[in-house]
Amino acid sequence: xxxxxxxxxxxxxxxxxxxxxxxxxxxxxxxxxxxxxxxxxxxxxxxxxxxxxxxxxxxxxxxxxxxxxxxxxxxxxxxxxxxxxxxxxxxxxxxxxxxxxxxxxxxxxxxxxxxxxxxxxxxxxxxxxxxxxxxxxxxxxxxxxxxxxxxxxxxxxxxxxxxxxxxxxxxxxxxxxxxxxxxxxxxxxxxxxxxxxxxxxxxxxx
Numbered sequence: 001x002x003x004x005x006x007x008x009x010x011x012x013x014x015x016x017x018x019x020x021x022x023x024x025x026x027x028x029x030x031x032x033x034x035x036x037x038x039x040x041x042x043x044x045x046x047x048x049x050x051x052x053x054x055x056x057x058x059x060x061x062x063x064x065x066x067x068x069x070x071x072x073x074x075x076x077x078x079x080x081x082x083x084x085x086x087x088x089x090x091x092x093x094x095x096x097x098x099x100x101x102x103x104x105x106x107x108x109x110x111x112x113x114x115x116x117x118x119x120x121x122x123x124x125x126x127x128x129x130x131x132x133x134x135x136x137x138x139x140x141x142x143x144x145x146x147x148x149x150x151x152x153x154x155x156x157x158x159x160x161x162x163x164x165x166x167x168x169x170x171x172x173x174x175x176x177x178x179x180x181x182x183x184x185x186x187x188x189x190x191x192x193x194x195x196x197x198x199x200x201x202x203x204x205x206x
Contacts, residue, residue, distance in 0.1 A: 033076070033079070033080065033153060033154045033155060034076055034152065034153060034154075035072065035076075035151050035152060035153050040110060041067050041151075043110050043111065044067075044110060044114070044149065044151055044166070045065055045066070045067060045149070047110070047111060047114040047115075048065050048114065048141055048149060049064050049065055049200070049202060051114070051118045051141055051142060052064070052065070052141070052142050052144075052202060053184075053200045053201040053202050054201075055121075055142050055179065056126075057126060057181040057182075058181065058182065058183070058184050058201065059142075059144055059179040059180065059181065059182070059184065059201070060179070060180045060181065060182030060183060060184065060185070060186045060187035061144045061145070061179055061180045061182075061187040061188060061189065061203065062142070062144045062179055062184070062201065062202050062203060063144060063145060063146070063147045063188070063189065063196075063202065063203045063204075064199065064200075064202040064203065064204040064205070065146065065147065065148065065149045066147060066148055066149075066205075067148070067149065067150060068148035068149065068150040068167075068169060069150065070094055070150065071095075071098070071148055071149065071150025071151075071167040071168070071169055072150030072151055072152060072167070073150070073152075074098075074150070074152075074167055075100075075150055075151050075152030075165040075166060075167045076152030076153075076154070076165075077152070078152065078165050079152040079153060079154035079163045079164075079165045080152075080154050082154060082156035082157070082163060094169065095148075095169035095170045095171070096170055097169075097170050097171040097173075098167050098168065098169050098170070098171045099140040099143065099146065099167070099168035099169075099170075099171030099172050100140075100165065100166065100167050100168070100171075101117055101137045101140055101141070101165070101166045101168075102163065102164070102165050102166075103116070103117075103163070103164040104156075104161050104162075104163055105161065105162045105163075105164060106159070106161060106162075110164070113164055114141075116137075117137035117138055117141055118138060118141060119138075120133075120134060120135040120136075120137055120138035121135070121138045121142075123135045123138075124138055124139065126177060126181070129176070129177045136174060139172055139174060139178045140168055140171070140172045140178075142178050142179060143168065143171070143172035143178045143179070144178060144179035144180065145170065145189065146168045146169065146170060146171065146172065147169070147170075148168070148169045149166055149167070149168055149169075150166070150167050150169075151164060151165060151166040151167070152164075152165045153165075184198060184201035184202075185198035185201065185202070185203050188203035189203065
């Protein structure tokens, strides 16, 4: 039986504490392992990039995220363990650092999970780079120099909870502001042989 009211519990690995969010959903997540559907991947990317493009103050160096099968594969292996305490970082070799957001879902949608992470912006002060409550999921979502994301999903006991894990490469650093404020795309990363265009306020490859 699926209730209309969903409960989403979220956990950031670097902090190890819980925040609780409730919202109404129209369609619950299927109890399946993995995010192999291109529609789901596109939804995750679109939602993240929407939030990244809408930050206030506006970001001068915000990069559009792309999907990483490597990060998704690591996220899926971690999700399959159904264990928040697992140290995934030793499995990642491509990136100098990797960030991670986790949600434990009783009933909800991918959109509702990402919305709950983004809603933490209400507790974040860009000027002082401080949080009045828990906001690590939000700052990772809008970390400007993170360029890749990959997520996994697994059904876990005891009550058919669904774990959603998203890995971000490279990861953020909570001691710094997540992005530079300024005119959108005015300070895109300067990499030899890489050309960025400005699309929807994001530095976009291609």
